[in-house]
Amino acid sequence: MPRQPLNDLVVVLPGIMGSRLADADENEVWGLSGAALWRGIRTLGRSIGGLTLPHDLGDDHPGDGVRATGVLSDLHALPGRWALVDGYTGLLDWLERGFTLSRRFPGQPAAVPTNLLPFPYDWRLSCRYNAGLLKATVEEELDRWRASAAARKDARVTFVCHSMGGLIARFYVECLGGHEITRRLITLGTPHRGSLDALEALVNGHSVGPRRLRAALTRFARSLPSLHQLTPDYACLTTGKALLYARELPTALPGVDEKLLHDAGAFHAAIREAAEARTKGAADPAFVPFVGVLQPTATTATRSDDGERLITSTAVGSRTEGGDGTVPRLSAHPPGATAGHTPCERHGSLQVNRGVRDALWNLLAPEPAYHRGPEDEPVRLGVDAPDFVAADGTYELTATVPPDAPGGDELALRATLRPADGGLESRRTLRNHGEGQYSVTFPGPLNPGPYRVTVEAAGRPDSAVTALLLAGDHESDA
Structure with missing residues (x-):
């Protein structure tokens, strides 16, 4: 073209x-x-x-x-x-x-x-x-x-x-x-x-890796005006029956710079x-x-x-x-x-x-090139997957199809785990639990590093959802 x-x-x-x-x-x-x-x-x-x-x-x-x-x-x-x-x-x-x-x-x-x-x-x-x-x-x-x-x-x-x-x-x-x-x-x-x-990162701090790394990254993140500007500008915190903005709380959240939050x-x-x-x-x-x-x-x-x-x-x-x-x-x-x-x-x-x-x-483009007819009704997938796993552990994810999706509980879903460095990929079929619920487990160990994980319906590459994964060491006290 x-x-x-x-x-x-x-x-x-x-x-x-x-x-x-x-x-x-x-x-x-x-x-x-x-x-x-x-x-x-x-x-x-x-x-x-x-x-x-x-x-x-x-x-x-x-x-x-x-x-x-x-x-x-x-x-x-x-x-x-x-x-x-x-x-x-x-x-x-x-x-x-x-x-x-x-x-x-x-x-x-x-x-x-x-x-x-x-x-x-x-x-x-x-x-x-x-x-x-x-x-x-x-x-x-x-x-x-x-x-x-x-x-x-x-x-x-x-x-x-x-x-x-x-x-x-x-x-x-x-x-x-x-x-x-x-x-x-x-x-x-x-x-x-x-x-x-963003707000959770500021309050809860960094939770993965050696203690010194966690502390250094937490201090760094809490110093950033940009990260504070990514915090919710809507009422997101439950207090009793009401939702409040973070800046409306009667007591400040730990780790949050109040001046940057109001700014x-x-x-x-x-x-x-x-x-x-x-x-x-x-x-x-x-x-x-x-x-x-x-x-x-x-x-x-x-x-x-x-x-x-x-x-x-x-x-x-x-x-x-x-x-x-x-x-x-x-x-x-x-x-x-x-x-x-x-x-x-x-x-x-x-x-x-x-x-x-x-x-x-x-x-x-001057003229749209992509048109989808009734036969191309999209497959709508929600994927719940961790961002980080221990390299010596397993990697599990779940996929959900909305209950109003025709045939959503009869799909053949597959997941492909690909190392970012282009190494060998692993492909597995998701288990169908009924009512639009699916899951899969990739056994460990995984080589430390980043991965792309693609979940899609068989024969429908347009349905693909990509989860990104980092595998590493769980050194909580080093």
């Missing part, structure tokens, strides 16, 4: 921890990904202290010389927990193959006009700070692109953003004037109203208020969220009896909203957004999901 014409500037923003970081001497200080992830994590505690941010940094840079050098290409992990996320090179390659888009090659002068722009950023810092950098970068690149040919003089910007990258782009669009040059804002699993996973509320409020105040017109950018659904997702929580930990729940009252396993559905689709795509996919793999790419194609 020939490349589809696309004259706009397309900007791709990764999520938190999805950018490589280097220090002032060009030494890489964050770049753990792929097969080397677990080996690097084991020694990370020795260097993470240098990335920890000072108290009361606010929206500034700490002046430590750290800068972003590129996006990560393979599996990487979120701070404070091992919730793996896939890389972004595959998405960039797919965009370049399918559309008339081109990236700037290493060594090419910055003056060379390009219209596919990955935007790596120092994910430790405030989303406001990074939105300011995005503004300067995007407006310079768009001016250069428009000036490079007469046919490009009316080009605008399309943002494709994963997770926290969508908050940075949205703050630029709504609060820093970006709506004037933006055609589309596409977000994949962005926590527009926050994620309980995070102001950050989200600024986006909402700017969007509501702005006069909408025909040239207003389309805001299209992609929202992962049906995956068990922590949505509310209660405090433990001693008040020192959070105990999470996937339910809101009597309802289970679901989401992508990290971001609740209610957060990924904020009020005012266009009805977006709702893939059955987990958070870390949204950017590599086949259905997500089909929907992206239909948004970006």
